[in-house]
Amino acid sequence: MNQKTLTQRDKNIIWHPYTQMKRWSEAIGIVKAKDAILYAEDGKQYIDAGSSWWVTLHGHSNTHIAKRISEQLTTMEHCIFAGFTHEPAVELAERLLPILPGDMARIFYSDNGSTAVEVALKMAHQYHQNKNEKQKTKIVAIEGAYHGDTFGAMSVSARSLFTEQFNAMLFDVSFIPFPSKANEGKALGELENILKQGNVSSFIVEPLVQGSGGMRMYSPETLEKLFLLCKKYDCLVIADEVMTGFGRTGTLFACNQLKDAKPDIVCLSKGLTGGTLPMGITACTAEIFDAFLSDDAHKTLYHGHSFTANPIGCAAALASLELLLSDDCQKNIQRIVAKHCEAKQQLSSHPKAKDVRQTGTILAVEIDTGETDYLNNKRDFIYQYFLNKGLLMRPLGNIIYLLPPYCISDEQLDYAYQSMEELLEIFNTQ
CATH class of the missing domain: 3.40.640.10 (Type I PLP-dependent aspartate aminotransferase-like (Major domain))
Incomplete structure (x- = not known):
C-alpha cells in the first residue's frame, strides 16, 4: 500500500486546470463525497458551495x-x-x-x-x-x-x-x-x-x-x-x-x-x-x-x-x-431561491459589498477591493479564507458566489452567508 498521501502523490505528476502550478503545487486530496460535503484525506470537510464547477445538481454520490x-x-x-x-x-x-x-x-x-x-x-x-x-x-x-x-x-x-x-x-x-x-x-x-x-x-x-x-x-x-x-x-x-x-x-x-x-x-x-x-x-x-x-x-x-x-x-x-x-427537488430549488433573496438583502447593506446580485439559485457578491480583474491580488486570499472555513468557493477575481447543489441544507447555506459577511468585514477593517 502506498504510504504517501494523495497530495504528495499528485504533486509531481498532475497538471491541474486553471492553475499556476508553481504557486499552487499542492492539491487537496479528497477521499469521499456525499451530498454537499467533500471529505479530505486529512479529516477536513468542505461544503461544496459551487457544485464542483456548477455540475453537481443533486449532491455527491447520489444513490438514485x-x-x-x-x-x-x-x-x-x-x-x-x-x-x-x-x-x-x-x-x-x-x-x-x-x-x-x-x-x-x-x-x-x-x-x-x-x-x-x-x-x-x-x-x-x-x-x-x-x-x-x-x-x-x-x-x-x-x-x-x-x-x-x-x-x-x-x-x-x-x-x-x-x-x-x-x-x-x-x-x-x-x-x-x-x-x-x-x-x-x-x-x-x-x-x-x-x-x-x-x-x-x-x-x-x-x-x-x-x-x-x-x-x-x-x-x-x-x-x-x-x-x-x-x-x-x-x-x-x-x-x-x-x-x-x-x-x-x-x-x-x-x-x-x-x-x-x-x-x-x-x-x-x-x-x-x-x-x-x-x-x-x-x-x-x-x-x-x-x-x-x-x-x-x-x-x-x-x-x-x-x-x-x-x-x-x-x-x-x-x-x-x-x-x-420531482416535487422535492423543485421545492428545494425554490427554498434556495428564497434563502438567497434574504441573504442578498442582508449582504447588500455591507459597505464593502460593491454589488450583490441574484438570479435563481445563483448569488454573487462583488467585493470592493480596489481591483476588478480575474488576477485581483486578493483572489488567492479569498479562496484560502473560504477553504479555512470549510467552504469550497472559488472566487472570480473579487467576486464571490454561491451556486450550491439542490440538496444543501438551510444550516449549510446560513453558514456560507455568515462566512461571506465575515469576509466583507475583514476587508472593511483593513
Whole structure:
C-alpha cells in the first residue's frame, strides 16, 4: 500500500486546470463525497458551495443516479453512435425535447460544454451555407462572454486572460456591449447595426447570467429584445445554457423566462448528468435539421466524438432529470431561491459589498477591493479564507458566489452567508 498521501502523490505528476502550478503545487486530496460535503484525506470537510464547477445538481454520490449507472454498466457500457442507437440515448432525447425552451426537434450528443458550443457554431454556419446564403458567416456574441476553451468556443468568448495566448488564432467575432439595464439601449442598437449588414449567421449568448465573466446578470426582458432582433434579420440564436440549465436560474432553463422569443439552438452540459459523467448536448429546431437533409453528401454535418451518446452518461442524465423534475427537488430549488433573496438583502447593506446580485439559485457578491480583474491580488486570499472555513468557493477575481447543489441544507447555506459577511468585514477593517 502506498504510504504517501494523495497530495504528495499528485504533486509531481498532475497538471491541474486553471492553475499556476508553481504557486499552487499542492492539491487537496479528497477521499469521499456525499451530498454537499467533500471529505479530505486529512479529516477536513468542505461544503461544496459551487457544485464542483456548477455540475453537481443533486449532491455527491447520489444513490438514485448511482443505481441507474450500475444497471446500465451491466447492460451496455458503450456503442458506436454512427449508424447505431440505443435505449438510453433515445429515451433521454424523448424526455428532454418537450421541456427544452423553443421548438427543439433534434438532439446531437457530444462530450462537454465546449464541444456542445462547437457543434452549435458549426450547425449555425453550415445551415446558412446549405441554404446557399454564402454571405452569412459572421457571429455575434456579448462582451465578457465565456463559452468554453476549445478554439471555436474561445473565439466567441471575450478576449481575456483565458484566450490571450491564442488571440491571433481565433476567428473574428463581433461583440456587443453587456446588456445591463444601463447599457440596454446601446447593446440593442449595436446588435441591430451589425445585423443590418446581412452577413450574420448567429448570435450566441449565455442567457440571463454570464458565469465565468463574473456572474453578471441581466433581465429576461432585455434578452427577449435581443432574440427578437435576431429573428427580424434571419439570424439564428444559440442559447448557451451549459451553466444556466437545469434549474440554476429558478426555472428549468433560463430561456423559459422569455414570453415570446425562442432560441434556435440550445447547448447543455454541466448539470446534465447531475455531475456524475461528462456529456454535452446541442439541440436544434426541425428547420435547422432539415437544411442538412440532402442527396448531396457535402451538406452532411461532419462532426462526432468517440463517446457520443455514451449509454452510461445517458443513463445518468435520465436519472438526474427524474430527480430534477420531482416535487422535492423543485421545492428545494425554490427554498434556495428564497434563502438567497434574504441573504442578498442582508449582504447588500455591507459597505464593502460593491454589488450583490441574484438570479435563481445563483448569488454573487462583488467585493470592493480596489481591483476588478480575474488576477485581483486578493483572489488567492479569498479562496484560502473560504477553504479555512470549510467552504469550497472559488472566487472570480473579487467576486464571490454561491451556486450550491439542490440538496444543501438551510444550516449549510446560513453558514456560507455568515462566512461571506465575515469576509466583507475583514476587508472593511483593513
